[in-house]
Amino acid sequence: MKSMYIGSSDTSSLLAKKTSKSYGNLLRRFVSDNKPYYNAKASPIDALRTGAILEERYGLILPENYYTQYKCVHSELDVLTSSIDFAKLYRGNILDFDELKTCQFDDYLNIQDADIEYIKKNYRNNYLQIQLQLLCSGLDRANLVFLVVYTYDDEINEVRNIKENEFVKIRISRDEEVLNRIIDRAKIFQQIKSDYENR
Numbered sequence: 001m002k003s004m005y006i007g008s009s010d011t012s013s014l015l016a017k018k019t020s021k022s023y024g025n026l027l028r029r030f031v032s033d034n035k036p037y038y039n040a041k042a043s044p045i046d047a048l049r050t051g052a053i054l055e056e057r058y059g060l061i062l063p064e065n066y067y068t069q070y071k072c073v074h075s076e077l078d079v080l081t082s083s084i085d086f087a088k089l090y091r092g093n094i095l096d097f098d099e100l101k102t103c104q105f106d107d108y109l110n111i112q113d114a115d116i117e118y119i120k121k122n123y124r125n126n127y128l129q130i131q132l133q134l135l136c137s138g139l140d141r142a143n144l145v146f147l148v149v150y151t152y153d154d155e156i157n158e159v160r161n162i163k164e165n166e167f168v169k170i171r172i173s174r175d176e177e178v179l180n181r182i183i184d185r186a187k188i189f190q191q192i193k194s195d196y197e198n199r
Contacts, residue, residue: 002035004193008082011128046152072136079190082136108148143169
């Protein structure tokens with residue numbers, strides 16, 4: 001069933017209370033056989049559309065050994081998958097990655113001096129997402145990148161040249177407590193998937 005996966009964007013829902021709406025929605029989507037399709041560049045929501053455009057612009061400043069939307073699957077629980085924004089590869093192996101997020105100028109100013117505890121508190125969904133990506137990739141650490149947004153004008157963003165002082169990279173390490181919770185919660189989804197495939 002094509003909907004039977006837990007992506008990195010589902011991490012917050014996976015770890016939510018089992019009685020919560022977000023967990024219930026994840027479970028229903030999981031067994032729906034309806035794989036969501038996202039076309040952020042065509043979204044009427046400014047933030048989503050701008051994020052997709054600026055993601056392309058950011059990719060232009062990275063070295064050639066970075067590849068976009070690189071998919072990783074957990075070695076033991078294949079129900080856990082991650083699409084990584086920018087993966088650094090060497091001979092087919094992932095060495096590092098950047099997960100890109102866009103933010104408003106005021107937020108960007110605060111993030112510039114942020115420590116890990118600030119990110120865990122104020123950008124918890126992003127922190128949890130990158131933990132699942134670390135789990136699936138097998139890496140010990142990676143970059144959570146925040147890029148400042150100046151405007152939602154598509155024409156301006158489509159030709160924007162990203163400068164080094166317009167983004168900040170925060171190194172995120174594996175959080176074993178979070179990873180253990182992800183694995184524990186994923187087991188029931190893996191059982192459902194395995195039972196379905198073995199029919």
